[in-house]
Amino acid sequence: GAVVSQHPSRVICKSGTSVKIECRSLDFQATTMFWYRQFPKQSLMLMATSNEGSKATYEQGVEKDKFLINHASLTLSTLTVTSAHPEDSSFYICSATQVQGRTGELFFGEGSRLTVL
Amino acid sequence: GNSVTQMEGPVTLSEEAFLTINCTYTATGYPSLFWYVQYPGEGLQLLLKATKADDKGSNKGFEATYRKETTSFHLEKGSVQVSDSAVYFCALRLDNFNKFYFGSGTKLNVKP
Numbered sequence: 001g002a003v004v005s006q007h008p009s010r011v012i013c014k015s016g017t018s019v020k021i022e023c024r025s026l027d028f029q030a031t032t033m034f035w036y037r038q039f040p041k042q043s044l045m046l047m048a049t050s051n052e053g054s055k056a057t058y059e060q061g062v063e064k065d066k067f068l069i070n071h072a073s074l075t076l077s078t079l080t081v082t083s084a085h086p087e088d089s090s091f092y093i094c095s096a097t098q099v100q101g102r103t104g105e106l107f108f109g110e111g112s113r114l115t116v117l
Numbered sequence: 118g119n120s121v122t123q124m125e126g127p128v129t130l131s132e133e134a135f136l137t138i139n140c141t142y143t144a145t146g147y148p149s150l151f152w153y154v155q156y157p158g159e160g161l162q163l164l165l166k167a168t169k170a171d172d173k174g175s176n177k178g179f180e181a182t183y184r185k186e187t188t189s190f191h192l193e194k195g196s197v198q199v200s201d202s203a204v205y206f207c208a209l210r211l212d213n214f215n216k217f218y219f220g221s222g223t224k225l226n227v228k229p
Contacts, residue, residue, distance in 0.1 A: 004160065032215055043121070043221040044206070093160065097215055106217060108153075108160035 002028045004096050006109030013084055014117055021079045021112045023094030029074035030096035034106070035067075038091040050077045084116045119144045123207045123220035130197055130227050138192040138223045140181075140207035148209040150174075150183050150190040155204040155222070164192075164205070202227045 003026040013019050023033055031052050036044040048069050050056045056069035066088075068080040077096075081088050091113050095106040123140045130136060142148065149168040153161040165174030170185035179194045190207060207220040 006160075034215070034217075036219075041125075041221065044219040046216065046218075049216070095161075105163055105166075106161075106215075108162070110158065110160040 002026075002096075002098060002107040004030075004094065004107045004109040006092075006094055006112050008112060009110055010113045010115075012115045012117065015085050016083055018080055018082045019084055019114060021081075021092055021094075021114075023077045023079070023096070023109050025075045025096045025107070028096075028098050028107075030077075030098065031074065033071060033077040033094055033096045035069060035077075035079050036093045036095065038093060038111075044093060047079075081114065084114070086116045089114055089116045119148075119209065119211065119218045121207050121209055121218050121220040123205075123223055125221070126204075126224040128223060128225050130225070132199055132227055132229050133196045134227075136192070136194040136197045136201075136225070138205055138207075138225070140190045140192065140220060142188050142190065142207075142209050142218075144188075144209055144211065144218075146211050148211050150181070151208040151210065151217070152179070152181055152190070152192050153206040153208060153219075155206065157203070161206060197225070197227045199227045199229050201225060 007022045033050045035047045047062045048056045048058045050071040058064045071077040093111045095108045121142045151166045152164040154164045155161045165176040167174040167183035173182045181192045204222045204224045206222045
């Protein structure tokens with residue numbers, strides 16, 4: 001199947017700093033990428049939908065100035081957590097859908113665990 | 118609204134035991150239903166799916182039937198293996214949208 005890769009897989013940062021997480025589709029072009037956040041023992045919460053070349057669409061309750069999403073190419077989307085605080089510590093997962101057709105299938109990255117001290 | 122509810126884990130079974138992980142949903146419209154599996158340190162992988170009522174999805178010995186009357190999509194496997202230890206997520210997708218709704222995940226531990 002298609003491969004989506006996230007980097008870094010783990011990051012620890014100090015409160016007040018910004019952290020960037022990359023999501024790449026390695027062997028296909030993805031017009032749409034999704035960013036999820038997973039709290040312990042809870043479901044994946046969709047944060048935003050990212051379309052190549054346009055502004056991301058954020059879900060209700062997600063601060064767009066806090067979580068900056070850029071989808072500059074068909075193979076790369078980035079999530080930047082600005083001025084991170086301990087409550088931003090979480091597991092962030094990206095996913096992508098292929099350009100051609102509508103398979104109904106999402107391809108997921110390995111996830112990035114952010115710990116804010 | 119749209120949501121997915123699945124049984125809390127962890128579920129601990131002995132090898133070759135029968136597995137059932139319950140999943141029910143609420144949806145506006147006619148969703149497609151999915152089971153994803155997440156092995157330790159990896160991303161979610163599609164396990165199986167069903168796109169309409171009464172469809173049965175199956176893969177690697179796992180199966181689930183789309184039951185519209187009970188709004189359920191329970192995951193079953195007749196004989197689990199240690200290698201099946203993972204977190205399983207039930208999800209729905211509304212047709213014509215790429216937006217998925219996930220359950221909270223159920224961790225399965227299979228002991229030899």
